[in-house]
Amino acid sequence: MTKRLLAILLVLLSSHLTEGQMTNDNPNGSYFSTHPFLWGAASAAYQVEGAYQADGKGPSYWDVWMNKYEIAGPGVTGNVAINFYDRKQYLKDIMLMKQLGINSYRFSISWPRIIPDGVGAVNMKAIEHYRTFIKDLKAAGIEPVMTLYHWDMPQALFEKGGWDVRESVDWFGNYAKVVFDNFKDLVKIYVLCNEMLIETGISFIAEDIIKKEKPNFNVVVPAPDRLERALTQFNHKLLAVAAAGKLFHSYHIPQGEAGVALPLVPTIAVNTESSAAAQFVDGIANRWFLDAIYKGAYPADILEYAKEHHFDLKIQEGDAKEIQGAGLTYLGINYYAPMFVQQDEKSDYYGMSFPHMPNMEYAFNGPNRPDQLERLLLRIKDEYGNPSVIITENGAGFKGDDELKNGQVNDTHRINYLKGHIAAVQAVRKIGGHVYGYHVWSSHDNLEWISGYGSRFGMIYVDFKTQQRILKNSAKYYGAYVRAHR
Numbered sequence: 258m259t260k261r262l263l264a265i266l267l268v269l270l271s272s273h274l275t276e277g278q279m280t281n282d283n284p285n286g287s288y289f290s291t292h293p294f295l296w297g298a299a300s301a302a303y304q305v306e307g308a309y310q311a312d313g314k315g316p317s318y319w320d321v322w323m324n325k326y327e328i329a330g331p332g333v334t335g336n337v338a339i340n341f342y343d344r345k346q347y348l349k350d351i352m353l354m355k356q357l358g359i360n361s362y363r364f365s366i367s368w369p370r371i372i373p374d375g376v377g378a379v380n381m382k383a384i385e386h387y388r389t390f391i392k393d394l395k396a397a398g399i400e401p402v403m404t405l406y407h408w409d410m411p412q413a414l415f416e417k418g419g420w421d422v423r424e425s426v427d428w429f430g431n432y433a434k435v436v437f438d439n440f441k442d443l444v445k446i447y448v449l450c451n452e453m454l455i456e457t458g459i460s461f462i463a464e465d466i467i468k469k470e471k472p473n474f475n476v477v478v479p480a481p482d483r484l485e486r487a488l489t490q491f492n493h494k495l496l497a498v499a500a501a502g503k504l505f506h507s508y509h510i511p512q513g514e515a516g517v518a519l520p521l522v523p524t525i526a527v528n529t530e531s532s533a534a535a536q537f538v539d540g541i542a543n544r545w546f547l548d549a550i551y552k553g554a555y556p557a558d559i560l561e562y563a564k565e566h567h568f569d570l571k572i573q574e575g576d577a578k579e580i581q582g583a584g585l586t587y588l589g590i591n592y593y594a595p596m597f598v599q600q601d602e603k604s605d606y607y608g609m610s611f612p613h614m615p616n617m618e619y620a621f622n623g624p625n626r627p628d629q630l631e632r633l634l635l636r637i638k639d640e641y642g643n644p645s646v647i648i649t650e651n652g653a654g655f656k657g658d659d660e661l662k663n664g665q666v667n668d669t670h671r672i673n674y675l676k677g678h679i680a681a682v683q684a685v686r687k688i689g690g691h692v693y694g695y696h697v698w699s700s701h702d703n704l705e706w707i708s709g710y711g712s713r714f715g716m717i718y719v720d721f722k723t724q725q726r727i728l729k730n731s732a733k734y735y736g737a738y739v740r741a742h743r
């Protein structure tokens with residue numbers, strides 16, 4: 258072929274590519290830029306499945322914390338949850354989701370179901386269960402978005418040091434291999450790990466409860482005396498994700514996508530004196546992860562703090578580069594609320610406090626501020642090279658919003674929250690942000706970790722005693738929106 262012909266062909270070809278395809282450098286081809294926007298909902302195994310000992314499942318550390326130490330209160334466990342492991346039940350739930358019109362469902366698979374001891378023998382019953390579930394989802398026209406790890410580490414590995422030890426990277430890599438071997442033909446979109454930051458934060462609360470010490474309920478900013486351990490865990494989790502990400506590429510899944518779900522928290526300084534404090538929180542909660550993944554370096558200000566405080570983070574030369582080198586194909590964002598930060602000389606918590614702001618509507622996870630989602634998405638676009646993004650979680654629960662009256666749940670606050678955040682996503686897409694999906698947390702009310710069954714986040718109401726489901730008004734709103742925009 259002559260050079261001229263080649264040039265003409267290239268021009269012709271590029272004029273047929275969408276903007277997303279041109280910028281997406283996923284070597285396996287991009288699922289997102291060649292498929293309709295994903296309008297979905299999300300959940301996680303421990304919060305919904307129940308069946309905690311079925312089909313040879315091993316215990317996760319959550320099973321032990323809830324059953325043995327009752328960290329969420331007496332009798333509050335995930336042993337039954339919303340009975341989602343039961344095929345009879347989940348088929349009805351898939352029908353409800355189909356009725357809403359969603360085309361994507363983000364769920365997690367349970368590591369201790371698949372490898373009961375964490376490493377070693379694979380439990381084929383669990384593999385078969387999830388393969389059937391995925392086929393059932395697909396038969397309903399719903400794309401599976403599969404999370405490998407949503408906090409339920411096998412207890413056997415937790416007892417060997419869990420994320421505190423670097424061996425966790427190999428354990429996870431081994432698990433990821435089992436997952437790709439068994440699901441590569443069915444699943445294209447993988448969330449390798451959910452919210453490394455919040456898992457660590459909640460685990461510190463749980464440890465305090467177990468030791469009968471007063472817990473620190475700040476899950477975003479680890480206490481000063483635990484920051485060393487938190488950053489060490491984050492490095493191991495990121496390396497585990499990198500190992501799984503590299504492996505994912507070796508399978509060449511056509512149009513396969515692999516990313517992580519980060520709980521990004523825009524920080525807002527309450528006054529000009531507080532901007533350094535807000536910057537510091539941003540460094541721990543956001544830049545620690547984003548900079549490693551997209552820049553191949555941990556943020557200098559946080560490393561400097563660690564050095565001044567003689568932390569031993571066990572980071573080895575090249576770790577952050579390894580994480581960048583894994584080449585994650587998209588970023589999953591879990592967004593709930595921003596965090597207000599105030600410099601506060603009286604506080605021994607890094608000399609800062611996190612005030613509740615007046616005149617704002619507060620959900621369980623913070624204030625309803627869709628403008629901050631827009632700000633966050635613009636930041637990802639402008640500072641991190643406009644990667645493909647899917648919103649892997651967004652949603653809210655409000656006190657008093659989920660009361661069942663005459664067979665109806667009129668959750669107006671949730672509807673209002675969803676409307677605002679969907680509008681923010683649409684606004685960023687209009688100006689070139691590569692956002693390809695949006696998942697409400699959650700499809701159903703479920704077990705909200707340490708908060709138990711009292712904090713409802715679902716669009717589908719669940720009567721936890723009878724397992725009856727009722728579509729809330731938010732489900733009707735979201736369904737109508739999705740059907741109109743698909």
Ligand code: FCB
Binds near residue numbers: 301452455591714
């Ligand atoms: C996120 C978790 C999810 C759920 C929501 C409300 O931090 O990923 O499991 O608990 O919060």
